[in-house]
Amino acid sequence: MNINWFPGHMKKTRELLQKNLKLVDIVYELIDSRIPLSSRNPEIDKIVQNKPRIVIMNKSDLSNSNINKEWVEYFSKLGVNTVLVDAIKNKGVSQIISETNNLVKEKKEKLLSRGIKNKPIRAMIVGIPNVGKSTLINSLAGRKSAKTGDRPGVTKGKQWIKLKGNIELLDTPGILWPKFEEQEVALNLAFTGAIKDEIMDIETLALKLIEKLMVLASNSIEKRYDVMIEGKTSLQVMDDIGIRRGCILRKKEIDYARVANIVLDEFRDGTIGDISLETPKKI
Incomplete structure (x- = not known):
């Protein structure tokens, strides 16, 4: 992105x-x-x-x-x-x-x-x-x-x-800066809602968030959505979440927009868990 x-x-x-x-x-x-x-x-x-x-x-x-x-x-x-x-x-x-x-x-x-x-x-x-x-x-x-x-x-x-x-x-109004030097910074800001969802591809954003949470908070993802992540890609996990939550379109296709909104909203309000995306150990 x-x-x-x-x-x-x-x-x-x-x-x-x-x-x-x-x-x-x-x-x-x-x-x-x-x-x-x-x-x-x-x-x-x-x-x-x-x-x-x-x-x-x-x-x-x-x-x-x-x-x-x-x-x-x-x-x-x-x-x-x-x-x-x-x-x-x-x-x-x-x-x-x-x-x-x-x-x-x-x-x-x-x-x-x-x-x-x-x-x-x-x-x-x-x-x-x-x-x-x-x-x-x-x-x-x-x-x-x-x-x-x-x-x-x-x-x-x-x-x-x-x-x-x-x-x-x-x-004073909130202020971002002219250019994000690192894409990871931009994604973190988008995950937490600092950047308006209207200018984002939220389906890809949610997929990126799931990918990150699979590493940082795998137990929280499994517990919240009743899915298993071992050996799966982030897209497969997103599919499983969609099935569990009944986000199904006609012809049994996954409604990725609905899944994206669920995952982003539940991360942002802490429903998935108390999760830190950054630690000082990486500095």
């Missing part, structure tokens, strides 16, 4: 980040716990540079808990402050507030020495599309402040939102 995705609004978002960085004290970089490297936008490193930053690994409930710990340790060795979060269930959200206060402590003390009290901490949140940004913002705010959706592209423009802990947050 040849995947490239860089619409015009993402160019505008990059310019927006660069323009507004000087307005904030800290940056929240939101990534997907299932694909920590693939969901880290290299453009953000260039834009943020030395600004204090917290990497927030969202959707940690959908990824392998042991591998999550490995990633936290990996980022810690790089000197990156990292927090594991499940924004939907509000897990890890309070840790973001405490880490924020730790990172801007020196600046707050300087303001106090000048007699400036209770000045809000200003933060900016950045990340790829469909990584749960709006859901996290609502958890941080303690109310519904940002639009949410399970599809990329819900946040359209910048907005300031008041959070708990005397923090003001600048929300």
Whole structure:
């Protein structure tokens, strides 16, 4: 599959980040716990540079808990402050507030020495599309402040939102980057829904995902779909899933579009299992 995705609004978002960085004290970089490297936008490193930053690994409930710990340790060795979060269930959200206060402590003390009290901490949140940004913002705010959706592209423009802990947050639309250097990165983004399905061949995408899960989570595939994978190709497994789920067209042909939607949806919502597609051991 040849995947490239860089619409015009993402160019505008990059310019927006660069323009507004000087307005904030800290940056929240939101990534997907299932694909920590693939969901880290290299453009953000260039834009943020030395600004204090917290990497927030969202959707940690959908990824392998042991591998999550490995990633936290990996980022810690790089000197990156990292927090594991499940924004939907509000897990890890309070840790973001405490880490924020730790990172801007020196600046707050300087303001106090000048007699400036209770000045809000200003933060900016950045990340790829469909990584749960709006859901996290609502958890941080303690109310519904940002639009949410399970599809990329819900946040359209910048907005300031008041959070708990005397923090003001600048929300920005999700941003991908102009070119995917590695096809595996592009596939991981597509598997997790960061790239719109409308521009994808979802049948081939699902076949690629099955192929990957046969290596990383064979037991989960077998248990969820009541199939055997030993000695079979990914296409044969996809056929078996189609038969088990009754995805049959006339003339007894497999309805691959239906199978694809089932597999992609059930991977993305964690029904197949808590699965990490990337581990730090491969780096």
